Structures are given as C-alpha cells and as structure tokens.
Amino acid sequence: MEYIFSLEFIYLIASVTYILGLKMLGHPETARKGNLIAAAGMTLAIIGTIFLYQGEVSSIIYILIGIAILIGTIIGWLVAKKVGMTKMPELVSLFNGMGGASAALIGLIEFHHYIGDQLSILTIIAGMIIGSVSFSGSMIAWAKLNGTLNKPIRLPKYNILNNVFLLAILGFGAFIIISGSDSSLFLYLLFFAALAYGILFVLPIGGADMPVVISLLNSFTGLAAAFGGFLYGNMVMLTGGILVGSAGTILTLAMCKAMNRPLSNVIFGAFGEGSKAVAGDGN
Amino acid sequence: MTEFIDFISNNLQMIYIVILMIFVGVEVIGHVPAVLHTPLMSGANAIHGVVIIGAILVMLGAEPDNILALSLGFVAVLLGTLNVVGGFVVTDRMLEMFKKKK
Known part of the structure; x- marks a missing residue:
C-alpha cells in the first residue's frame, strides 16, 4: 500500500503517460487527448518530486522553487496562448532551447559535487555539452525562423572547421573527465565552447530546413535530460529523455524523407545548387 | 575490462530501460502522417x-547559503517550466487548429 503513494510509483505512471501520449499524438483523432495525458503525467511527476522529497530542505528553497515555477508557468502559458499560428515552429524552437539550457545549468551546478566520481562526471559533462549545443542551436534556429537571421552565413570550408571544433570540444571534455580536474575555468570554457559550437552548427543551414534542425535539436535535449536521469538514478528523466531522444531522431529522419532529402544533405550539404539538385531528384 | 563488466552489472536496470525505450520511441513514431510531424x-x-525534475532536485539538494547554486538552479527551474508549460500549451493549440480545419 505504501508503494502506491511513493515517488517511484508516480514516476512509473508518468513514464507510461509519456509513451501513451506520444503514441496518441501520432493519430489525428487522439492527438489532442494524448498531449493532455502527457501533460498530466508531467504535472504529477513535478508535484511528486517537490512534495515527496526525502531529506531536510529549508523553506526558502521551497519558496524559490515555487516562484520559479510560477513565473515560468505564467510566461510560458501567455506566450504560447498569444503566439500567431505561423509563429509556432519558432516558439517550439525557443522552448526547446530553454530545456537545453536547463540541462546545461544542472551540469554547471552539479559538477563540483561529483568530483572524483568519474562516471558521474562523464554524465554531467555529456549532458552539459549536449544541453548547451541544443540551447544555442535552438536560439539560432529561432532567430532564423523569426527572420532576424535570414541569410545562411557560410565560412569557407565550414564543414571541416565545425567538425574539427567539435572534436576539440569532445577531446577537452574527455580531458576533464580523465584528469579528474575540478577547475571551474575548464568547466566554463567547455560550456562556452559548446555554446559556440551550437551556433556554428546551425548558422550555415538555410531557413527552410529549420524544422528538421529543430527536430534534431529536440532529440538532443531529450538525450541531455536522459543524462540527468543517469546522474540522479531518476527513472522518469531517463525514460522521458531516452523516449524523446529516440522518437525525435526517427521523427527527424521522417521529416527529411518527406522533403526527399537525406539528413546529411540538410546538415552538411545545403549549398544552393547541391540541395536543389537533390531536391529535384526526388519523385 | 573488469571495470566495464562492473559498470554493466551495476547499472543493469538502467541499461535495460535505455535499450527498451529506444525501441519504444522508434515504434511509437513509425508511420505517422506527415501533417502530424510538427505537433509531434x-x-x-x-x-x-x-x-x-533534475533542476528541482538540484534546488532541493543545494545548501541554503550556496548563492551561486541557488540562483543557477532557480534559472534552471524557470527555464524548465517554460519548456514544459509552453511546450504542452503550444502543442494543444496546434492540434486545436487541426480540428477547426476539419
């Protein structure tokens, strides 16, 4: 009987609502109900986490959490309700970036609490890198759809440059993990480098391809959330994150297929002529 | 090698979940009509x-005098809430639009 009221059980229910919600979102008749079911599961998980937490917590922290949730709810609700129909994809990108930023911040805070535990540091660093890339990438995608940045900006050889930069970031991350360094400087350097990579990653991609990119970044954020789940051994973060990570990847590929273009072409090869030729090939 | 085996056996439950969830995610999205791509x-x-949830756990676990952790955690909770609330509301509005079309 006690189990029924425990947090683990709430997380189990929430995980099921996410799967059910996504499944129902895939059919036109049930889509709206599916969204509401997932939202209910999410609310339950959040309330359960706050009120069933084991341990001493000072009331000021509860107040801070309450204020943060209240502000977030009001702003999120108003913005989502007021936005015009054509502006919705860019709003999704914006919210996706918020999730990525949240994951990155968790990494920044928790890094110093887990020094010496290599596996935890690995999950923290991985979640932080992915979250940061997702955040800055989503912001660029948002700006592009918004019309603020409507021209693809392309440095010569940007593919090679970007990939070398990515390898450098991963190498630096591996160095921090293996050396067991507790340097804040390194951590913040890595954080800003990952942010820069997100910008460089999305900047060369044309505005018309943004939905695919947003979907890809969406699955990145899912992955970042899943790393958080690993860190805390938190099942609902793990299931939700992995679910979105895998579903988002498949969705990205499906969107590419609907456009008759391979994903690599969207990300790496979106040169004016090249993409036209490929788009023309499809039938 | 022993470390790797230790890792597997210590985290077996999570590894199961990851693998199964990957397949669930793939299956759930299969054969979705293209019009539903954006709402999905x-x-x-x-x-x-x-x-x-992670952001809330950070806040709950932070010492009350650790200003940096508390302020970063505060921002993390706020951004996470934006993601959740905004995400579900926007999805609902997209789907509402679908209904009107029909």
Missing part, C-alpha cells in the same frame, strides 16, 4: 521538459 515534434519537445 512539439509534443516531444514538451516531454523532454522532464529535465525540470
């Missing part, structure tokens, strides 16, 4: 807002 993306976007 938006719905998935709201679900990864589950990261807010």
Whole structure:
C-alpha cells in the first residue's frame, strides 16, 4: 500500500503517460487527448518530486522553487496562448532551447559535487555539452525562423572547421573527465565552447530546413535530460529523455524523407545548387 | 575490462530501460502522417521538459547559503517550466487548429 503513494510509483505512471501520449499524438483523432495525458503525467511527476522529497530542505528553497515555477508557468502559458499560428515552429524552437539550457545549468551546478566520481562526471559533462549545443542551436534556429537571421552565413570550408571544433570540444571534455580536474575555468570554457559550437552548427543551414534542425535539436535535449536521469538514478528523466531522444531522431529522419532529402544533405550539404539538385531528384 | 563488466552489472536496470525505450520511441513514431510531424515534434519537445525534475532536485539538494547554486538552479527551474508549460500549451493549440480545419 505504501508503494502506491511513493515517488517511484508516480514516476512509473508518468513514464507510461509519456509513451501513451506520444503514441496518441501520432493519430489525428487522439492527438489532442494524448498531449493532455502527457501533460498530466508531467504535472504529477513535478508535484511528486517537490512534495515527496526525502531529506531536510529549508523553506526558502521551497519558496524559490515555487516562484520559479510560477513565473515560468505564467510566461510560458501567455506566450504560447498569444503566439500567431505561423509563429509556432519558432516558439517550439525557443522552448526547446530553454530545456537545453536547463540541462546545461544542472551540469554547471552539479559538477563540483561529483568530483572524483568519474562516471558521474562523464554524465554531467555529456549532458552539459549536449544541453548547451541544443540551447544555442535552438536560439539560432529561432532567430532564423523569426527572420532576424535570414541569410545562411557560410565560412569557407565550414564543414571541416565545425567538425574539427567539435572534436576539440569532445577531446577537452574527455580531458576533464580523465584528469579528474575540478577547475571551474575548464568547466566554463567547455560550456562556452559548446555554446559556440551550437551556433556554428546551425548558422550555415538555410531557413527552410529549420524544422528538421529543430527536430534534431529536440532529440538532443531529450538525450541531455536522459543524462540527468543517469546522474540522479531518476527513472522518469531517463525514460522521458531516452523516449524523446529516440522518437525525435526517427521523427527527424521522417521529416527529411518527406522533403526527399537525406539528413546529411540538410546538415552538411545545403549549398544552393547541391540541395536543389537533390531536391529535384526526388519523385 | 573488469571495470566495464562492473559498470554493466551495476547499472543493469538502467541499461535495460535505455535499450527498451529506444525501441519504444522508434515504434511509437513509425508511420505517422506527415501533417502530424510538427505537433509531434512539439509534443516531444514538451516531454523532454522532464529535465525540470533534475533542476528541482538540484534546488532541493543545494545548501541554503550556496548563492551561486541557488540562483543557477532557480534559472534552471524557470527555464524548465517554460519548456514544459509552453511546450504542452503550444502543442494543444496546434492540434486545436487541426480540428477547426476539419
């Protein structure tokens, strides 16, 4: 009987609502109900986490959490309700970036609490890198759809440059993990480098391809959330994150297929002529 | 090598979940009509807002005098809430639009 009221059980229910919600979102008749079911599961998980937490917590922290949730709810609700129909994809990108930023911040805070535990540091660093890339990438995608940045900006050889930069970031991350360094400087350097990579990653991609990119970044954020789940051994973060990570990847590929273009072409090869030729090939 | 085997056996439950969830995610999205791609993306976007649970855990575990952790955690909870609330509301509005069309 006690189990029924425990947090683990709430997380189990929430995980099921996410799967059910996504499944129902895939059919036109049930889509709206599916969204509401997932939202209910999410609310339950959040309330359960706050009120069933084991341990001493000072009331000021509860107040801070309450204020943060209240502000977030009001702003999120108003913005989502007021936005015009054509502006919705860019709003999704914006919210996706918020999730990525949240994951990155968790990494920044928790890094110093887990020094010496290599596996935890690995999950923290991985979640932080992915979250940061997702955040800055989503912001660029948002700006592009918004019309603020409507021209693809392309440095010569940007593919090679970007990939070398990515390898450098991963190498630096591996160095921090293996050396067991507790340097804040390194951590913040890595954080800003990952942010820069997100910008460089999305900047060369044309505005018309943004939905695919947003979907890809969406699955990145899912992955970042899943790393958080690993860190805390938190099942609902793990299931939700992995679910979105895998579903988002498949969705990205499906969107590419609907456009008759391979994903690599969207990300790496979106040169004016090249993409036209490929788009023309499809039938 | 022993470390690797230790890792597997210590985290067996999570590894099971990861593998099964990957397949569930793939199956759930299979054969979705193209018109639903955007709402589905938006719905998935709201679900990864589950990261807010991590942000709340950070706050609950922080010392009350650790200003840096508390302020970063505050921002993390706020951004996570934006992701969750905004994500679900926007998805609902997209789907509402669908209904009117029919």
